[in-house]
Amino acid sequence: MARVELEAVGKRYPNGFEAVHAFDIDIADGEFIVLVGPSGCGKSTTLRMVAGLETISSGALRIDGRRVNDLPPKARDVAMVFQSYALYPHMTVFENMAFGLRLQKLPVAEIEARVRSVAERLGIEGLLDRKPKEMSGGQRQRVAMGRAIVRRPRVFLFDEPLSNLDAKLRLQMRVEISRLHESLGATSLYVTHDQVEAMTLADRIVLMKDGFVQQIGAPLELYARPVNTFVATFVGSPSMNLLPGMVQGDRVVGAGFSLPLPAGVAATAGQAVLAGVRPEHLRRAEGAGALTGAVDVVEPMGNESFVHCVAGEHRVVARWPGFVAPARGEAVALEADPAHVHLFDAATQARL
Amino acid sequence: MSGPRDAEPKPPVRWGTHLFLASFAVVTLFPVLWVVKMAFRPEQTFATGLNPLPTVFSLDNFRDLFAAPHFWQQMLNSVIVAAVTTAAGVFLACTAAYAFSRFRFPGRRAGLMAFLVTQMFPGTMMMIPLYHVLDQLGLLDHLAGLVLVYSTTAIPFCVFQLKGYFDTIPRDLEESALMDGASQFTIFWRIILPLSRPAIAVTALFSFMTAWNEYILAATFMSDEASYTLPVQLQQYVGDYTTEWGHFAAGALLVSAPVMALFFLLQRHLVGGLTAGGVKG
Ligand SMILES: Nc1ncnc2c1ncn2[C@@H]1O[C@H](COP(=O)(O)OP(=O)(O)OP(=O)(O)O)[C@@H](O)[C@H]1O
Ligand SMILES: [Mg+2]
Numbered sequence: 322m323a324r325v326e327l328e329a330v331g332k333r334y335p336n337g338f339e340a341v342h343a344f345d346i347d348i349a350d351g352e353f354i355v356l357v358g359p360s361g362c363g364k365s366t367t368l369r370m371v372a373g374l375e376t377i378s379s380g381a382l383r384i385d386g387r388r389v390n391d392l393p394p395k396a397r398d399v400a401m402v403f404q405s406y407a408l409y410p411h412m413t414v415f416e417n418m419a420f421g422l423r424l425q426k427l428p429v430a431e432i433e434a435r436v437r438s439v440a441e442r443l444g445i446e447g448l449l450d451r452k453p454k455e456m457s458g459g460q461r462q463r464v465a466m467g468r469a470i471v472r473r474p475r476v477f478l479f480d481e482p483l484s485n486l487d488a489k490l491r492l493q494m495r496v497e498i499s500r501l502h503e504s505l506g507a508t509s510l511y512v513t514h515d516q517v518e519a520m521t522l523a524d525r526i527v528l529m530k531d532g533f534v535q536q537i538g539a540p541l542e543l544y545a546r547p548v549n550t551f552v553a554t555f556v557g558s559p560s561m562n563l564l565p566g567m568v569q570g571d572r573v574v575g576a577g578f579s580l581p582l583p584a585g586v587a588a589t590a591g592q593a594v595l596a597g598v599r600p601e602h603l604r605r606a607e608g609a610g611a612l613t614g615a616v617d618v619v620e621p622m623g624n625e626s627f628v629h630c631v632a633g634e635h636r637v638v639a640r641w642p643g644f645v646a647p648a649r650g651e652a653v654a655l656e657a658d659p660a661h662v663h664l665f666d667a668a669t670q671a672r673l
Numbered sequence: 674m675s676g677p678r679d680a681e682p683k684p685p686v687r688w689g690t691h692l693f694l695a696s697f698a699v700v701t702l703f704p705v706l707w708v709v710k711m712a713f714r715p716e717q718t719f720a721t722g723l724n725p726l727p728t729v730f731s732l733d734n735f736r737d738l739f740a741a742p743h744f745w746q747q748m749l750n751s752v753i754v755a756a757v758t759t760a761a762g763v764f765l766a767c768t769a770a771y772a773f774s775r776f777r778f779p780g781r782r783a784g785l786m787a788f789l790v791t792q793m794f795p796g797t798m799m800m801i802p803l804y805h806v807l808d809q810l811g812l813l814d815h816l817a818g819l820v821l822v823y824s825t826t827a828i829p830f831c832v833f834q835l836k837g838y839f840d841t842i843p844r845d846l847e848e849s850a851l852m853d854g855a856s857q858f859t860i861f862w863r864i865i866l867p868l869s870r871p872a873i874a875v876t877a878l879f880s881f882m883t884a885w886n887e888y889i890l891a892a893t894f895m896s897d898e899a900s901y902t903l904p905v906q907l908q909q910y911v912g913d914y915t916t917e918w919g920h921f922a923a924g925a926l927l928v929s930a931p932v933m934a935l936f937f938l939l940q941r942h943l944v945g946g947l948t949a950g951g952v953k954g
Contacts, residue, residue, distance in 0.1 A: 372848075372852060373851075374848050374851065374852075393851075394851050394852050394854075395851070395852075395853075395854035395855075395856075399852065400852060401848075401849070401852045403845050403848070403849060405843065405845045407843065407845035407846050407848070407849035408849075409846060409849075409850070409864060410846075410868060411867045411868055420850070420853050420855075421852075421853035421854055424853060424854045424855055424859065425854060468853075472853070
């Protein structure tokens with residue numbers, strides 16, 4: 322297994338477009354890194370540069386201390402699971418999984434043993450004679466994983482491996498990937514659109530936007546201390562409420578609301594800020610509360626509801642625990658603990 | 674195709690369709706049957722009468738053909754020319770088409786354009802320049818000359834055909850193989866070619882037919898009877914004053930037999946959908 326270092330790695334496509342800007346990360350041996358971000362932010366590009374499928378325009382990529390910028394994929398000893406699975410259509414599952422091993426000229430008996438043991442582990446030992454077109458999406462996905470695992474690479478790369486599965490299967494595979502990572506302990510880079518996948522699988526999450534890394538950190542760190550409004554609204558569902566206001570004494574005051582300032586925040590009186598509160602940190606106030614709004618939409622989720630309120634010119638979402646939620650049109654007063662209020666500079670959008 | 678099952682058309686429409694198709698089948702088959710009839714009739718006159726079905730079965734015409742002075746030599750010529758053209762055509766077209774499909778290199782667009790443009794001129798227009806070229810090369814009356822000419826006419830079309838097919842093979846498959854440690858050649862040989870069987874079959878068939886059926890160029894470039902190909906020999910039976918229709922028809926059947934055989938042989942490869950199931954998304 323391996324340590325992977327990206328030092329100011331950048332990508333400029335031949336048409337001049339800069340898809341990735343100075344990406345820096347030091348990935349420890351066995352670490353599971355998840356890349357998230359909106360579509361087109363450069364996740365796949367980054368992954369493909371590590372794979373060797375895309376040239377690196379600037380910076381250095383090192384695997385176990387060795388610079389591999391100019392090595393072809395096969396010399397990097399990296400395996401990749403594609404979103405499309407990319408199974409060889411004319412080969413059986415066995416042949417698909419054995420393809421890489423055969424190219425390494427391993428003894429036939431060893432290939433056979435390795436493929437069988439991985440197939441067993443993934444529960445596809447009964448499918449070894451099938452062709453890809455004779456399998457379901459979930460089965461193909463497993464084969465694609467198996468083909469990567471069987472090679473015992475130093476680094477695993479996944480580009481949205483679960484995005485073609487239905488919700489239930491996705492959840493199942495997510496748990497399985499987690500378990501596999503637990504037992505293989507392989508250094509992994511995983512690209513996804515799915516926040517839940519990111520939060521549950523990652524040792525550390527890398528959140529990107531427009532080719533720039535926004536924040537790198539443990540899932541809870543991104544959740545608890547987002548470095549800017551982009552990270553704040555990207556992580557967590559429903560998104561964090563952001564309310565424009567001004568610092569006044571120990572409170573942030575804006576049109577129709579007044580929230581307590583979090584402790585130790587570097588803000589000066591009169592500074593224009595954005596106050597952020599997650600829906601799950603807004604609760605019904607006993608008295609006047611921090612803001613009062615009229616209930617607009619209620620989304621019942623079973624054990625909780627998301628209540629959308631209109632408060633003056635702002636819209637806020639609050640999580641309502643339990644089975645009872647206010648009715649549409651009802652006026653509700655909401656408040657939040659200062660510890661759960663985030664403050665961002667209105668101009669730079671950076672955390673204060 | 675709307676709905677799970679298309680509704681059956683109403684009987685009058687259905688009968689009308691059948692009648693229409695049947696009449697086309699008759700129009701298409703009638704001359705063919707006539708040729709068959711003439712081939713098996715032990716005379717050299719043109720078959721007359723409406724009945725296109727053979728009434729007698731005689732192998733005299735075939736026997737005469739087989740006994741003709743250069744027949745077997747000419748048959749061999751045809752086979753060699755067609756086989757070598759096919760082999761060279763398929764090999765060169767595959768490699769060229771793959772390069773055009775996957776690599777970006779200077780002259781790529783110009784090359785594709787040139788291939789397209791050459792397809793716009795009829796082969797006969799090139800006859801005199803080609804004659805001159807072969808003469809310079811000393812390849813007149815040589816089978817190699819014919820192979821050269823046929824290959825160069827067939828390859829541009831084949832390259833286009835194959836490039837179009839290669840373009841439809843997802844790049845993910847190649848990248849996946851690259852990650853698995855395959856070289857460019859391994860990818861071409863073990864992934865691309867096996868997946869392109871239908872297109873290669875069409876290409877092979879086309880090259881074969883180009884060479885096997887061609888008459889005008891062969892008749893121009895070959896003057897020695899021993900180096901004729903079968904179509905050229907066939908034409909000899911149609912004289913200025915008399916035509917040996919029986920021999921001509923028997924020869925025509927012999928010439929078309931291998932093409933048909935090849936068609937049936939390749940038929941099962943001519944189905945699409947080979948890449949089904951490989952990628953999703
Ligand atoms: N070959 C290319 N040439 C030029 N620009 C490209 C090329 N490939 C990708 N891009 C651009 O680079 C940017 C990043 O692309 P990338 O595929 O890495 O995004 P992504 O984060 O993986 O998006 P998604 O979530 O939609 O998969 C996009 O704006 C894309 O348009
Ligand atoms: Mg992508």
